[in-house]
Amino acid sequence: MTTIESPDAAPEAPLSDAGNPIGFGRMLRKEDARFLRGKGNYIDDIQLPGMLHAAILRSPYAHARINSIDTSAAEAHPKVKAVITGAVLEGLNLAWMPTLSQDVQAVLATDKVRFQGQEVAFVVAEDRYAARDALELIDVDYEPLDPVVDARRALDEGAPVIRDDIEGKADNHIFDWEAGDTASCDQVFADAEVVVTQDMIYPRSHPAPLETCGSVAHMDPVTGKLTAWITSQAPHAHRTVYALVAGLPEHKIQVISPDIGGGFGNKVPIYPGYVLAVVGSIVTKKPVKWVEDRSENLMTTGFARDYHMRGQFAATRDGKMLGLRVDVIADHGAFNGTAQPTKFPAGFFNIFTGSYDLQAAHCKVTGVYTNKAPGGVAYACSFRITEAVYLVERMVDCLAAELDMDPAELRQRNLLRPDQFPYTTHTGWEYDSGDYPRALQLALDVAGYDELRREQAERRDRGELMGIGLSFFTEGVGAGPRKHMDILGLGMADGCELRVHPTGKAVVRLSVQTQGQGHETTYAQIVSSQLGIPPEDIEVVHGDTDQTPFGLGTYGSRSTPVSGAAAAVVARRVRDKARVITAAALECDPSDLEWELGRWQVKGDPTHGKTIQEVALLAHSSLELPEGVEGHLDASAVYNPPNLTYPFGAYICVVDVDPGTGQVKVRRFVAVDDCGPRINPMIVEGQIHGGLADGVGMALMQAIAFDEDGNCLGGSFMDYLLPTSMECPTWELGETVTPSPHHPLGCKGVGESATVGSPAAVVNAVMDALKPFGVRHADMPLTPAQVWLAMQGRPVRTDLAIT
Amino acid sequence: MQVTMTVNGEEVTRDIEPRLLLIHFVRDHLGLTGTHWGCDTSNCGTCVLWMDGEPVKSCTVLAAMAGGRTIRTVEDLERGGELDPIQQGFMQCHGLQCGFCTPGMMMTARWLLDNDPDPADADIREAISGQFCRCTGYENVVRAIRWAAEHPDGQGSGEAVEPGAADDSAAPGDTASEEVSA
């Protein structure tokens, strides 16, 4: 894969003495030093004196009344220090806690259990083996109830009511939400020459970071301070919620996110285990560690997706897209615990109009309860944009099939054009910038699309099944303007603090929390690009709420758009202050100075100037400063983004399907991404690689299905299959650069782009391969069985057990 | 019961329960937390370390079974302050993001290159096929191991590789690109 030089390429940043770019560019990661040596500090690495270990007893039933819980045998175990049940928590008013979606969730079940795996009792013991032993000594008398397993039947007359804890609740309905305009849609559809309808499921899947969730809670009995190490992508939000939930004073709570072994949205919610660890520490007066095992992670923590969608596309016979409408049933599980901005109960699903120039659009999302784990917004979904992009990109291919038109050509005819930006969609999003046709063309060129179609035709003649699938996506990331976007009332603006020490080294404190994205390196590069201090001289501090400014954390690809902007702003404030100090030192006017990376110097007389390091020393010295200018060299900022940023991309997947077995092999995957300027291209490419693997996994093997008794069929890695090195091809990447006009650095988020865009490309490829069989659609995951069944004309529902 | 084994060249003896898993012995009793765990069913591979010279999933070995045997963990890769070429390769090629699968990947890679100094990419992929990574999409893990194969003595003349000393021969990302002005 050769690099195509571009005449418009930005000049490369100069290198520091250590060989690092002073600003944007490929730079090896600072955080690698500890990870490579096995010296990362993950949650289960944390050992404190006297620390106890906890385990959670969980419900085997999806829906059951609890008649009684007998913990006496567990309490009598010589190594057990405490056993906590829902009844105990009720006394502390802690049996229920608020979710991030204006619902409540049980911390420990009291009246009923409402999903298989729900927390029923909490044991604290001397070691993890004893804690696990003690679980077996707890006797729970359950009375099984009929479960609601099929989201499409949750609102049926007579369906068991799951949330009878809510006063007056007589059904399993959570919300209805709409966007767009039905009237104009109805008109467009009524007049359209072609209407294509397709049902599709985006099945329940799970982010499955390699490290499970956990916490170590230490309520110091002397100081009354709670220190909680938590695998949290949003430590400040956690702190505030603990203050609200547990009634603890917020200044006495310190949340520390240690090194996190992958988050992907799974580590955003506040899980009962975290709260229970705090309670356990209060009760035992010792630090309490709770780390879940993998089955707990898969069965009970924040799942993703589970959208049952019906899409309808209206178009002209010659391929002009007119309107798109969607109805969705959203399976939220037993509690509404989705984590997205308050005003968006279906996240940003209304970006489903995608990258196309439409005349009308409308969506309606109905959220329902089922007897499954809570969640829905996770796994790099960018707040349901994965669902939206999958929907529209599958619909585009269904439309192409109906029109007997090449899917690339159909897209080319309908993509938004650069002169249409900024573009406001029919559902209210203002896309900031983009050159879509150019990205698509680059992808087609890199893939050798025409040659692939020729090859496909030859193979089809021989009865071989080769498929080519496209996906073109637009994302909206970087939540978000606080006027519109808050989580639990906390506006989604993030802070950043920068301090330059007297000897010219700097420390920048972030509100966001990396889980592998490389913030310790990229944020140093951001500051470096604005101040000219080499990245190796900039320390990035994150994760400890005592040491960092408030913010809403890392998810939804928001770090670069929001916190990255804050870092740029705060660095520029420092730079501006440095100008004033330089002027004072040189006894000239600030307007006489110009900035040359790392140095303020006199215009026309560059020998007279001060480096930023010299300014730092001056700022701490006895130099007299002008009225209103304080000493030291530091600044803080809170960045309230004016809009989301809109990265986009064009993906092409090539598959070969074994007609005798239904097995799918991903032969090639081409991904052209545009996230504006790339702070560290190496890191951006790594993010994309990871997301592309997600697409292969979700399209071909990942799903959490349930049987009719509500048993979770994806509770281990034996059944919830993840892609390995063997299923992933060598990724072929391409890049276009369309800066965001409103972001201080022009950067857009990118962390989730590949996860968003890739599943549709793989599914479209498989459907394309099966075209000779007249297959219009089959739901993910396209396991060998599902592919074979599709070839027989009867694909199955992948959210239910196979019988 | 008492168990004695050699870990990273040092003989250690501890009192343990027979049911103690080797992964917990290494992490909790010896404080070697570089080796991780991530599942219940021997799938994820974050627990890979060497036993008697071969990579094994230490979550599926009892500490008792390791008695009298030789264990090597990721902490032993660095020798005399010098990173193993495998570690250097992972740094040079951005073969890690969150770092959780990395120790296991590196231990398997070290064993692979000890036995097959010039593996094809397909062989590398097969060697790590029993270990998950959720961050990298495997691309740069394979490139990192390839780098180590091509630099059997590491980078330079035994200098530890630290951030900033980017190697020109590494191509962590070959990307087709077009710059488009806004």
Place this chain on the structure above:
Amino acid sequence: MQTPAPFEYERAGSVDDALALLERHGPEARLVAGGHSLLPMMKLRLARPEVLVDINDLTDLSYIRVDGDTIAIGGMTRHAELLASPLLGEHYAIFHDAERVIADPIVRNRGTIGGSFCQADPSEDLAAVGSAVRAEMVVRSSGGERTIPAREFHTGPYETVLEPAEILTEVRVPIRPGAGSAYEKVERRVGDWPIAAAGAFVTLDGDTVSDVGIGLTALGASHFCAPDAEDVLRGQAATDDNLAAAADAAAEACNPAADQRGPVDYKRHLARELTLRALRRSVARARGEAEGG
């Protein structure tokens, strides 16, 4: 991560030692070799032996060698060793085909052929291989040795004819000069248990199939084999039609169950498809037209 219930640990220094320990501790004692079937079940607390007898020191049970007109494989031979064995590669490519798709490379460093047969998982690949090639199991107790045909070794899911104080010490495979063999497996993802798998060997006399063995796994086939299908093909010309007829018979004879890997009709389809592919490749190898033996 989940952890096992308490048990006692014993380490055997020899086969006799292991047998003595089994006898002493009774039926609640289990042997542990590779441990990658037993330990996961113990961690999930689905298995709760009171005593584990560790036989990993029985290195004299680790061998692959010619013994007269058979290939003798010690019970403690690891999957990785089977995969790497030139002897097996030369005589029975079916072993290499199967080993390549059993679990993953790291697990293969530990799992043993003895453990695989004794675990008796209904989806065990080596069970189909053993039945296909009509291997024999040598089992030792304090009372002596007995030999059991592979096709009589398994009595049901996770059940064998082994008595509590017996050890599978050797697997014997007859050398069949000129034979071609192959294994075909379909799984949802690399390393997964099979959705279905079929293995076969053929020997040719000119163009006639003089002998054939067909093994099936994950398909509910009795004793992991399809003798009726073998009868259809034995003595017939090795034409594709005849191979297909045998494959049809194999699909008829098996008894797959629906699960998340697939419904019954798909698995039965695979039984036919994979038997056919295994037979085709076996014939090609017997004729020297394909790689492997």
